[in-house]
Amino acid sequence: MSGTxxxxxxxxxxxxxxAIRVHIAMAMxxxxxxxxxxxxxxxxxxxxxxxxxxxxARVSNYDLAVIPLFILMGQFATHGGLSKALFKxxxxxxxxxxxxxxxASTAACAAFGAICGSxxxxxxxxxxxxxxxxxxxxxxxxxxxxxxxxxxxxxxxIPPSVPLVIYAVxxxxxIGKLFVAAVVPGIIAALGYLLVIALIVxxxxxxxxxxxxxxxxxxxxxxxxxxxxxxxFLVVIVGIYGGWxxxxxxxxxxxAACGVIAVVSGGLRxxxxxxxxxxxxxxxxxxxxxxxGADLLNSSLALSQMPGELAxxxxxSGMPPLLVLGSILVIxxxxxxxxxxxxxxxxxxxxxxxxxxxxxxxxxxxxxKSVWFGILALMVVEIGLVHPPVGMNLYVINKLAKDxxxxxxxxxxMPFLASDFLRIIALVFLPGMCLGLVHFLG
Numbered sequence: 001m002s003g004t005x006x007x008x009x010x011x012x013x014x015x016x017x018x019a020i021r022v023h024i025a026m027a028m029x030x031x032x033x034x035x036x037x038x039x040x041x042x043x044x045x046x047x048x049x050x051x052x053x054x055x056x057a058r059v060s061n062y063d064l065a066v067i068p069l070f071i072l073m074g075q076f077a078t079h080g081g082l083s084k085a086l087f088k089x090x091x092x093x094x095x096x097x098x099x100x101x102x103x104a105s106t107a108a109c110a111a112f113g114a115i116c117g118s119x120x121x122x123x124x125x126x127x128x129x130x131x132x133x134x135x136x137x138x139x140x141x142x143x144x145x146x147x148x149x150x151x152x153x154x155x156x157x158i159p160p161s162v163p164l165v166i167y168a169v170x171x172x173x174x175i176g177k178l179f180v181a182a183v184v185p186g187i188i189a190a191l192g193y194l195l196v197i198a199l200i201v202x203x204x205x206x207x208x209x210x211x212x213x214x215x216x217x218x219x220x221x222x223x224x225x226x227x228x229x230x231x232x233f234l235v236v237i238v239g240i241y242g243g244w245x246x247x248x249x250x251x252x253x254x255x256a257a258c259g260v261i262a263v264v265s266g267g268l269r270x271x272x273x274x275x276x277x278x279x280x281x282x283x284x285x286x287x288x289x290x291x292x293g294a295d296l297l298n299s300s301l302a303l304s305q306m307p308g309e310l311a312x313x314x315x316x317s318g319m320p321p322l323l324v325l326g327s328i329l330v331i332x333x334x335x336x337x338x339x340x341x342x343x344x345x346x347x348x349x350x351x352x353x354x355x356x357x358x359x360x361x362x363x364x365x366x367x368x369k370s371v372w373f374g375i376l377a378l379m380v381v382e383i384g385l386v387h388p389p390v391g392m393n394l395y396v397i398n399k400l401a402k403d404x405x406x407x408x409x410x411x412x413x414m415p416f417l418a419s420d421f422l423r424i425i426a427l428v429f430l431p432g433m434c435l436g437l438v439h440f441l442g
Contacts, residue, residue: 007306010035024343028293035300054295068284069251070160073258074116075279078125079272080262086111087129089226092219099201099208102147105130109151110190113158114233123152123393127400140207141404146412149393153382158186163345167374170349175247176240181371181434192419232257294346311354321359329380336384375434386413
């Protein structure tokens with residue numbers, strides 16, 4: 001068999017293991033080791049030498065230190081009660097509108113995502129805060145759960161974003177550029193969800209009744225309370241792109257600032273601090289295990305020359321670039337039914353990225369094309385988190401709302417998914433949505 005055939009067979013075996021729920025890291029290890037041994041006729045010394053080097057190279061990578069720091073920042077925000085302050089600020093501002101509390105949940109998820117970087121953490125944390133309020137104010141179970149499940153995806157779209165950091169490391173792209181490029185699409189996503197909520201409550205006013213208007217002084221106090229959180233976001237993003245701090249330094253400042261804010265506000269105590277450290281260690285260990293598995297898999301695929309051969313075949317096939325891109329995006333949506341966002345990025349970027357970089361899209365430079373595809377991939381990965389039947393955010397929220405059937409939540413996210421699809425189509429044909437701010441600040 002040729003190297004390309006071996007690579008394709010190995011990739012098929014990997015997908016089969018994922019379909020029967022083998023852990024993604026183990027599936028990558030087994031597939032990568034299998035391809036290596038077949039390519040080297042059963043010789044294991046090269047495999048062990050490669051694995052030894054890959055583990056050291058990955059764990060000693062300074063750029064990846066940003067991941068546990070961003071996770072710690074999110075943990076401090078979660079255990080420090082910052083999510084409550086964000087929801088209260090949004091609720092006092094627009095909670096008296098019809099559907100206002102649902103809109104406030106979306107706004108709070110967007111703000112929390114700016115200091116968290118994880119969709120599941122955003123959905124779980126904001127779900128615990130907002131869901132009881134939505135239900136107590138008479139919101140329908142379908143609208144309440146669907147809003148929180150969909151809005152939770154803003155955790156990975158609005159920077160800082162762990163999947164974007166992984167994409168940057170895999171493609172040697174600038175983390176700062178990717179973060180800046182994600183800002184406008186993230187804001188558009190949040191505005192799209194707000195519009196969806198407005199349309200739903202316009203059609204069915206009982207789904208999201210208006211709340212009471214709070215006194216002006218209380219509203220002002222609520223907005224003042226979240227200023228430190230917003231400043232953390234600005235310091236991290238501006239620090240990275242402004243050049244006065246690299247991503248790791250900016251993430252360190254952000255994590256420390258979130259910890260201080262959580263302590264000063266009275267939300268973070270000894271138990272919360274220990275839980276934050278444990279949660280960070282657990283998530284970081286899982287991510288690095290998957291990263292090492294992906295490194296072995298990608299190294300074995302490179303040995304088989306499958307990614308390069310596929311990229312050359314696509315380039316020489318004469319297929320329209322937009323058709324290739326559309327096919328890749330559809331594959332992402334389908335993969336979202338069987339794996340999480342991090343696994344999708346690690347598994348597919350080494351294969352799809354060379355294909356995209358070998359094609360011409362609207363005359364874009366390679367640098368712009370790399371950033372544009374990264375944001376597109378992130379947005380489609382985000383859909384997988386809420387796409388029935390296996391969207392992880394659906395299960396997270398449904399576990400909190402045990403009185404709401406999963407079918408209701410799945411039906412409720414359909415209008416939000418329609419908003420996502422429209423946004424993706426717009427970004428495909430209008431790359432300036434993500435590149436405009438990068439060029440302006442550059």
